[in-house]
Amino acid sequence: MNPEQTKIADKMKDVKATWDKAPAGPKKDAALKHYQAAEKAHTASNDAETHKELDAVTQALA
Incomplete structure (x- = not known):
């Protein structure tokens, strides 16, 4: 797993x-x-779409 994938996995958690x-x-x-x-x-x-959707999760819960 490369560093970007690790970062995304942590963000997802x-x-x-x-x-x-x-x-x-x-x-x-x-x-x-x-x-x-x-x-x-x-x-x-x-990765770009994953970040976008994770940010949308945070916005939806705000």
Whole structure:
């Protein structure tokens, strides 16, 4: 795993932990869609899209 992949994996863990702690509701539901998109982008090795979707998760929970 290269340094960028490690950075993304750590960011995904952090975002997932934040999502897990969020109260149920429409914000959490919207964030889940972005997290799932981030997982898909990560699987496809699309780092830019993964970062974009993880940032969207954070915004959706704000």
